[in-house]
Amino acid sequence: MVNADKALASFQFLGSAVKSLTYGSELINYQEASSGKKKLEIGFTVQQITNGGGSEPPKASPDANGFDLGVLDAKLSVKFYEDESRKACLSMKVVMQGAFLSDIPVTEEVMREFLETNGAAALYSVLRAYVKAFSALFLDEGDIVLPMLNMYKLNEEANAQVKIEQNAPEKTK
Numbered sequence: 402m403v404n405a406d407k408a409l410a411s412f413q414f415l416g417s418a419v420k421s422l423t424y425g426s427e428l429i430n431y432q433e434a435s436s437g438k439k440k441l442e443i444g445f446t447v448q449q450i451t452n453g454g455g456s457e458p459p460k461a462s463p464d465a466n467g468f469d470l471g472v473l474d475a476k477l478s479v480k481f482y483e484d485e486s487r488k489a490c491l492s493m494k495v496v497m498q499g500a501f502l503s504d505i506p507v508t509e510e511v512m513r514e515f516l517e518t519n520g521a522a523a524l525y526s527v528l529r530a531y532v533k534a535f536s537a538l539f540l541d542e543g544d545i546v547l548p549m550l551n552m553y554k555l556n557e558e559a560n561a562q563v564k565i566e567q568n569a570p571e572k573t574k
Contacts (some may be wrong), residue, residue, distance in 0.1 A: 412515050414523045415500040419531070420474065426491040426539060443547060444478040445525060445555065448496065450516050469503050471512045473520045477528045479545065491545075493532060499524040522552045 451472050474496060481491040501520050503512065529547045537544035 411504050412519055413502050413504070414520075415502050417497050417499040417524060417527050420496040420498050421494070422496075422535075423494040424492070424535070424539070440482060441545070442480040442482065443550075444476075445521075445528075445550060446476050446559070447473060447517055447521055448476050449474040450513055469506055471501050471503075471516045471520065473499050473501065473516045473524060475499070475521060475524050475528070477525070477532070479532060479547070481545075491536075493535070495528060495531065497524060497528055497531070499527070517556050518552050521555075522550075525550055525552070 451474075475498075477493075477495045477497070479491075479493045499520060501516060501523075503515065507515070529549075533544050533546055
């Protein structure tokens with residue numbers, strides 16, 4: 402057996418907490434409904450990166466020149482709707498916070514990159530399990546299994562959108 406202690410990553414997930422949850426459904430049987438002309442739509446965004454509840458950047462380590470603790474808030478929205486009307490048959494929004502620790506001091510920029518990619522991937526995995534378990538409680542048959550996301554691609558798209566918005570001319574009133 403391989404000793405996993407020797408392969409621990411420098412960036413560790415400490416835990417998570419649900420900050421808010423909104424759920425609404427007109428479905429009873431998800432599996433029956435999902436075989437028709439309905440579609441599952443997923444939105445995932447990193448809302449905030451802080452030092453644990455404030456609006457400041459990740460916390461600086463007291464005995465080193467760098468950052469070791471970061472907190473990520475992420476919002477997941479799930480909609481299951483009919484194609485023609487786009488009326489949501491089921492909707493769920495979850496805001497979850499995750500705390501992460503680096504065992505080596507890193508710059509604020511590196512911590513932000515860790516959180517936006519690795520942290521978001523770890524938190525999305527927790528959110529996937531949460532949605533699966535939660536939907537199983539409320540649906541008569543079946544549960545919702547969210548697909549895996551490529552956080553690197555998602556971040557590239559989000560950064561491209563920010564650049565477009567920053568370069569857009571200001572609207573006059």
